Amino acid sequence: MAKAYRICTILLRLMAMAAVIAAAVVMATSHETTTYFNLTLKADFTQTPSFKFFLIANCIAALYSLLALFASWTFIPPRWVMVFDVMIAMLLTSAMAAALAIAQIGKKGNQHAGWLPICDQVPKYCNHVMGALISGFVGLLFYTIIVFYTISTELNPLLSGNK
Amino acid sequence: MAKAYRICTILLRLMAMAAVIAAAVVMATSHETTTYFNLTLKADFTQTPSFKFFLIANCIAALYSLLALFASWTFIPPRWVMVFDVMIAMLLTSAMAAALAIAQIGKKGNQHAGWLPICDQVPKYCNHVMGALISGFVGLLFYTIIVFYTISTELNPLLSGNK
Known part of the structure; x- marks a missing residue:
């Protein structure tokens, strides 16, 4: 039981890490330059504080996912991993919500x-941001599963006693 | 120890409930009508999806806080209260982040x-929304404390065993 829990957690963390890394990379590479009535418009994620926050939050989540993978074998007590998992899930939730509000x-x-909407002028940029948001949402989903899975198993003596 | 934990949780829940109710009421009453270059402008929280989401999330949190107060004495197992606490904290985080992104x-x-910024045209409305956000932030803060306090105590056999 404890071994299955450990494998499941590692798989979830790996998938969450892949999703948040993808979200960060796609957001970081989102830019487009277009000409509109003789004006050159440049759209870039750095122009929007919420998108910058989204990138930073996903980078922190990626780094933490890597650390947590090793923590599950080594020195960090399970309850601290649980606390950090909740913190990262809340960080990703806030980044996702802020970016989604601006994207809307x-x-x-x-x-x-x-x-006025800007997606008609810079559709490539908007699609790129949309891709980052979808990937970020998948990462957040995995983190939510990790949090609830950890809560349910930490409170189960059969599992937590054998770790 | 278990009694002190219970009293502390009840106090935290009451304070969180007061804060989210205040946030919902202040947001629900935020509106202003102004005249600008012979045009009548009406600013209202219903014009912004993120502010509507903020109101709904705070209402859900207020209702849950009330239910959780009774749940701690009666039929809901502690682990379920913990799961719901995390869900409400994540809901409030997303509402706060989305509303804050738009307010910015x-x-x-x-x-x-x-x-263009609109707060120069409708300052009363902006201050009202700011008040709702501050109150919402206090509610979120109390919920974050509840979540981490519950995690630390649920994993403490001295406390969880006596409940």
Whole structure:
């Protein structure tokens, strides 16, 4: 039972790590330059604080996933891994929500505030950001599964006693 | 020890409930009508999907806080309360991040996307939203403390054994 739990956790962490690395790379490479009425427009993730936060959060999650993989064998007590897992899941949730809120304005605009959608002008950039958000969402999903799986198993004496 | 834990949890839940109720009420009452170059502008939280999500998330958290207060005495097993606590903390995190991302655009704008700040036109509305965000942040803070406090105590046999 404890061995199956360990293998399952390692697999989940590896998949979460792959997803957050992909999200960070896709967001970091999202840019587009277009000409609009003789004006050159450059869209780049660095122009939006929420996208920068998304990139930083996914990089932190990737680094932590790597550390947690080794922590499960070595020196960090399980309860600390659980605390950090929750912290990373909350960090990814906030990054995802902030980026999604801005992406929604970029796609649909907000006519009440006079904010026009920009995705018609820079569709490649928007698709790139969308790809990063999808990958980030998958990473967040894996982290949510890790958190709830860890909670349920840490409270199960059969599993936690054998680790 | 178990009694002190119970009292502490109840106090934290009551404070979290007060904060999320305040956040929901302040957001729900945020609106302003102003005249700008012979145009009547009406700013309202319903015009922004992220602010609507913020209100709904805080209402859910308020309702859950009330249920969890009774759950700690009665029928719901502690591990389920812990799972729900994490879910509510993640929900509040996402609502907070999404609302904050939009509020930042409302306050500072985004010159690259051509989105102008609106807080100069509707300062009362902006201050109201800011109040809701501060209250929401306090609620989220209490929920984060509840989650980490529950994790640390649930894994402590001295406390969890006596509940």
